[in-house]
Amino acid sequence: MNISNICKTINEVNSKKTKTFNDYFIDDIVRYLGIEDLDSNNELESLLRDKLGSEYNNLIKCKNKSDIKNWLNRITCYMAKYIDTEQILVDYFSR
Numbered sequence: 001m002n003i004s005n006i007c008k009t010i011n012e013v014n015s016k017k018t019k020t021f022n023d024y025f026i027d028d029i030v031r032y033l034g035i036e037d038l039d040s041n042n043e044l045e046s047l048l049r050d051k052l053g054s055e056y057n058n059l060i061k062c063k064n065k066s067d068i069k070n071w072l073n074r075i076t077c078y079m080a081k082y083i084d085t086e087q088i089l090v091d092y093f094s095r
Contacts, residue, residue: 001062003045007035009068022076029075 001009010033014026030036033051038044049056062068 001064001068003048003060004038006059006062006068007033007038007044007048009065010035010072011038013065013069013072022073022080025076025079026072028079029072 010026010030013023014030016023034047035044048059052059059071062071
């Protein structure tokens with residue numbers, strides 16, 4: 001898969017109606033990477049190399065939708081595991 005098709009697949013996975021808890025973090029990944037509007041980005045590969053660092057190599061190894069879902073799953077599991085809910089609550093209640 002080329003990088004544009006990979007990004008389209010990530011957006012497709014993100015847009016599915018039924019989601020698990022971790023799937024909601026995919027939207028954060030899409031926004032962080034800036035891939036929600038692919039038509040306006042001519043330098044997609046460069047953008048992703050800069051944002052992903054060494055993880056870019058793992059992304060471009062994805063050959064199909066299942067590989068991409070597994071790649072996203074590793075990231076969303078990490079996010080769910082290390083989310084700082086205590087800090088979120090402190091921020092919320094200190095408003």
